[in-house]
Amino acid sequence: MKNSNSPQTGFESTMDHLDQLEAQSVFILREAYRKLRPLAMLWSLGKDSNVMVWLAKKAFLGRVPFPVMHVDTGKKFPEMYNFRDEYTKRWDLDLLLGTCPPVEEMDPSLPPAARSAARKTAGLAAMIEKHKLQGVIAGIRRDEQGTRAKERVFSPRGASHKWDIRNQPPEFWDQYATPHEEGMHIRVHPLLAWREIDIWRYIEREGIPLVDLYFAKNGKRYRSLGDQDITNPVESNASTLAEVIAELETTRTSERSGRAMDHESEDAFERLRVAGYL
Amino acid sequence: MSKSVTASQDAATPIVIVGHVDHGKSTLIGRLLHDTDNLQDGKVAQIIESSKKRGLKIEWSFLLDSLQIERDQGVTVDSTRIPFLLNGREFVIVDAPGHRQFLRNMITGAADAEAAVLVVDAAEGAREQTRRHAMLLHLIGIRHVIVLLNKVDLLDFDQEQVRQVEQSVSELLAKLDLEAALFVPASARDGDNIAARSERMPWYDGPTLTEALAQVPSPASRANLPLRLPVQDVYRFNDKRYVAGRIERGRVRVGDTVIIGTQKTPARIASIESWHTAPQLSAIAGQSVAVTLEPDVIPDRGDLLHLPDAAPVEASRIRTRLFWLRQEPLRVGESFKLRLATAEHAVTVTSIESVLNLDDLTEQPGEEVPAEGFAEITLSASENVQFDPFAPGTADGRGVLVDRQQRIVGGAPLIGPAEIAVGEKVIHPSASTVTVQDRERQKGQRGTVFWLTGLSGAGKSTLARGAEAALFSAGLDVTVLDGDTLRTGLCKDLGFSEADRTENVRRAAEVARILRDAGQIVLVALISPLQSDRALARQIVGDGFEEIFVDADLSICEKRDPKGLYAAARSGKISGFTGIDAPYEAPQSPALHLKTDAGSADSAVKTLASFVKDTAKLTGAARASS
Numbered sequence: 001m002k003n004s005n006s007p008q009t010g011f012e013s014t015m016d017h018l019d020q021l022e023a024q025s026v027f028i029l030r031e032a033y034r035k036l037r038p039l040a041m042l043w044s045l046g047k048d049s050n051v052m053v054w055l056a057k058k059a060f061l062g063r064v065p066f067p068v069m070h071v072d073t074g075k076k077f078p079e080m081y082n083f084r085d086e087y088t089k090r091w092d093l094d095l096l097l098g099t100c101p102p103v104e105e106m107d108p109s110l111p112p113a114a115r116s117a118a119r120k121t122a123g124l125a126a127m128i129e130k131h132k133l134q135g136v137i138a139g140i141r142r143d144e145q146g147t148r149a150k151e152r153v154f155s156p157r158g159a160s161h162k163w164d165i166r167n168q169p170p171e172f173w174d175q176y177a178t179p180h181e182e183g184m185h186i187r188v189h190p191l192l193a194w195r196e197i198d199i200w201r202y203i204e205r206e207g208i209p210l211v212d213l214y215f216a217k218n219g220k221r222y223r224s225l226g227d228q229d230i231t232n233p234v235e236s237n238a239s240t241l242a243e244v245i246a247e248l249e250t251t252r253t254s255e256r257s258g259r260a261m262d263h264e265s266e267d268a269f270e271r272l273r274v275a276g277y278l
Numbered sequence: 279m280s281k282s283v284t285a286s287q288d289a290a291t292p293i294v295i296v297g298h299v300d301h302g303k304s305t306l307i308g309r310l311l312h313d314t315d316n317l318q319d320g321k322v323a324q325i326i327e328s329s330k331k332r333g334l335k336i337e338w339s340f341l342l343d344s345l346q347i348e349r350d351q352g353v354t355v356d357s358t359r360i361p362f363l364l365n366g367r368e369f370v371i372v373d374a375p376g377h378r379q380f381l382r383n384m385i386t387g388a389a390d391a392e393a394a395v396l397v398v399d400a401a402e403g404a405r406e407q408t409r410r411h412a413m414l415l416h417l418i419g420i421r422h423v424i425v426l427l428n429k430v431d432l433l434d435f436d437q438e439q440v441r442q443v444e445q446s447v448s449e450l451l452a453k454l455d456l457e458a459a460l461f462v463p464a465s466a467r468d469g470d471n472i473a474a475r476s477e478r479m480p481w482y483d484g485p486t487l488t489e490a491l492a493q494v495p496s497p498a499s500r501a502n503l504p505l506r507l508p509v510q511d512v513y514r515f516n517d518k519r520y521v522a523g524r525i526e527r528g529r530v531r532v533g534d535t536v537i538i539g540t541q542k543t544p545a546r547i548a549s550i551e552s553w554h555t556a557p558q559l560s561a562i563a564g565q566s567v568a569v570t571l572e573p574d575v576i577p578d579r580g581d582l583l584h585l586p587d588a589a590p591v592e593a594s595r596i597r598t599r600l601f602w603l604r605q606e607p608l609r610v611g612e613s614f615k616l617r618l619a620t621a622e623h624a625v626t627v628t629s630i631e632s633v634l635n636l637d638d639l640t641e642q643p644g645e646e647v648p649a650e651g652f653a654e655i656t657l658s659a660s661e662n663v664q665f666d667p668f669a670p671g672t673a674d675g676r677g678v679l680v681d682r683q684q685r686i687v688g689g690a691p692l693i694g695p696a697e698i699a700v701g702e703k704v705i706h707p708s709a710s711t712v713t714v715q716d717r718e719r720q721k722g723q724r725g726t727v728f729w730l731t732g733l734s735g736a737g738k739s740t741l742a743r744g745a746e747a748a749l750f751s752a753g754l755d756v757t758v759l760d761g762d763t764l765r766t767g768l769c770k771d772l773g774f775s776e777a778d779r780t781e782n783v784r785r786a787a788e789v790a791r792i793l794r795d796a797g798q799i800v801l802v803a804l805i806s807p808l809q810s811d812r813a814l815a816r817q818i819v820g821d822g823f824e825e826i827f828v829d830a831d832l833s834i835c836e837k838r839d840p841k842g843l844y845a846a847a848r849s850g851k852i853s854g855f856t857g858i859d860a861p862y863e864a865p866q867s868p869a870l871h872l873k874t875d876a877g878s879a880d881s882a883v884k885t886l887a888s889f890v891k892d893t894a895k896l897t898g899a900a901r902a903s904s
């Protein structure tokens with residue numbers, strides 16, 4: 001699992017931080033593929049989910065042996081749709097497309113951006129039911145947001161897809177939960193231990209393709225990509241991978257600061273997650 | 279900026295922070311992150327805003343307790359992991375909650391830690407959870423423990439008082455075979471001896487907490503231990519077979535001969551396969567690999583690959599330490615799956631050697647392991663298990679116990695093969711000089727157990743009593759054990775929890791076995807809803823066990839409801855009732871399947887009686903010898 005910077009040896013002696021993260025994610029993906037069928041991976045077209053597809057190709061020797069799923073809000077950036085079409089072919093992915101119900105059908109007590117984000121929860125729930133999925137692989141990370149830090153690698157969801165934060169199963173020594181009731185599924189989180197900077201360093205090391213919205217144009221770039229209407233770019237001049245990494249090494253603002261729904265009220269994001277949001 | 283670059287070359291060191299509730303763990307972490315410049319700008323503003331809203335000055339613990347419910351209750355409900363950078367070295371801080379019922383969350387956070395900070399309120403001293411957490415640190419093999427004596431401002435920074443607390447905590451840890459690497463007197467709230475040296479304790483010349491953390495040794499490499507590669511899965515892609523797994527110990531090289539599992543099949547590592555990497559000739563502990571084998575054998579998930587000259591321990595009886603996570607106690611006789619790396623073995627708890635008393639930290643013999651208790655037990659597997667005894671610094675040699683609902687109910691760092699210890703009570707049942715054949719000859723029948731399982735109201739007792747009368751008239755020696763009769767006497771100490779139901783089945787099976795050995799025909803009428811409980815009964819009885827499924831639809835049983843139990847269960851007066859809010863697992867292949875929802879009871883009794891007669895009949899050979 002060593003990077004291409006040291007191809008001359010072929011004999012391994014140590015693992016660096018990225019090697020360890022990669023090995024652990026590969027282990028998790030292989031557990032999911034072994035234990036959860038039918039299984040699908042969420043592909044939001046963002047940097048983290050591209051890393052996830054890449055890790056699946058590492059785990060399964062160059063292929064992704066289960067479908068990838070894009071739950072489309074219809075409001076992504078055009079660059080993201082182009083990217084999806086190109087890499088579905090290049091990576092030979094079995095793509096499942098899901099749609100989301102209109103915003104008017106969402107819980108009116110949620111703030112506007114959270115209501116918009118809730119569409120994706122509903123779209124995802126429909127896909128899980130349609131394909132009777134036992135496992136859904138999602139690219140969330142602990143360092144993104146407080147409630148995500150509480151997640152399990154294998155996170156069981158009841159028939160209503162609700163996340164029961166107060167009653168999560170113990171998870172240790174790489175022994176993960178499996179579904180044991182009708183209608184349950186497991187959210188699998190292979191990137192949980194990765195940090196934003198790890199993702200970028202891994203993208204750089206492996207040469208993983210990305211939508212170019214992540215790179216600065218006219219003094220702005222996107223640090224996190226959601227729907228067009230609820231994602232804002234940040235001030236930045238980082239127009240290359242090396243510059244993005246350098247920027248992150250010194251930044252003191254959080255990654256999701258450009259995501260409107262995280263800031264509407266203290267508990268909006270937690271409410272979304274309890275209801276089944278990623 | 280350059281600090282992150284250096285840090286990425288090393289793996290992060292996980293540090294778990296434990297301690298009694300309100301001894302200041304979350305405050306410590308908030309303060310530590312702030313004082314070492316590890317907080318993002320937005321976070322500090324969030325904490326200040328949250329604190330203000332609740333009328334507090336600055337509450338550092340809000341940083342971690344970022345869930346709404348936690349803030350409102352002031353309790354951390356789940357473990358949290360926070361990356362943390364200290365002079366170029368990366369750590370992951372694991373915050374484990376102190377509330378007693380959240381032990382499972384704590385173990386979730388603490389299990390992989392390299393070192394621990396045990397926070398003790400210097401004014402209060404060690405409390406119940408201090409002892410519990412210290413024991414857990416001992417069990418999961420964390421050897422580097424830093425004790426942070428917090429809130430020393432409450433002792434006016436008095437050296438003598440601090441020394442006394444240190445002394446008492448140190449004695450407590452010694453009882454658990456745990457040695458603290460360091461004691462750091464501190465005030466987390468004010469930042470004394472966290473990242474900066476306290477000016478209020480000039481007498482203290484030891485390290486601050488951050489200096490102490492910097493001394494935590496890096497994880498030892500497992501690459502130089504003998505190879506252990508547990509098979510995770512076997513893939514076949516494009517006509518090529520790949521054996522996938524993560525190396526737990528040692529290294530594997532192309533060309534090595536390895537031995538596979540308890541079947542001990544040898545094979546050569548033909549290649550190490552990967553995608554988008556340079557070709558690999560070897561791999562080390564920690565790596566997830568895919569290898570091809572020559573010859574192309576197909577191992578099972580859970581098989582261990584090892585080198586021929588360094589085999590793991592192999593045993594079917596295993597002594598293990600245990601931390602018990604279920605809310606109901608553990609009793610001897612209960613069965614579980616032992617998950618060990620990728621392997622899964624059916625095991626039964628055959629004895630409980632000792633249970634830890636958390637009040638005085640003594641180990642005492644016990645009949646059961648209480649909720650969230652610690653013990654040493656013996657597990658018996660139906661097959662040989664390959665393993666290495668658990669040692670700190672290794673990731674294998676420790677398993678989890680999983681119940682039928684796939685819940686993890688305990689953690690088991692394995693000690694070794696179970697041997698008879700000095701002073702252990704060893705039971706040698708005396709052997710009878712009267713043989714089975716002698717009894718069969720005298721009674722003219724073969725002692726057999728007929729195990730009638732089915733829903734309440736399906737007609738088990740009715741059929742058993744009917745068949746008993748018919749068989750008795752025919753001159754056979756027959757007896758009935760039914761559930762309600764057992765529960766009024768032999769089993770009256772048992773309730774209806776899952777563990778108690780299993781125990782009820784076990785006792786019924788033991789009594790049935792004794793009667794069978796005496797040559798009797800035994801009809802057992804017991805709901806015995808779980809497949810595994812009936813398997814246990816079959817195992818206890820041995821030969822001459824016939825499973826009979828008394829089968830009626832739930833709706834019909836509920837309509838019959840001879841004891842009014844369904845009505846009581848529906849109205850919530852009783853809980854855990856089979857068919858209503860507890861599962862019934864129908865037999866897969868019963869020796870006899872009696873449908874009782876149609877037709878008369880008489881014909882079912884006749885069918886049962888004639889089946890019993892045929893089965894218990896002596897064969898020609900047996901009769902000839904008589």
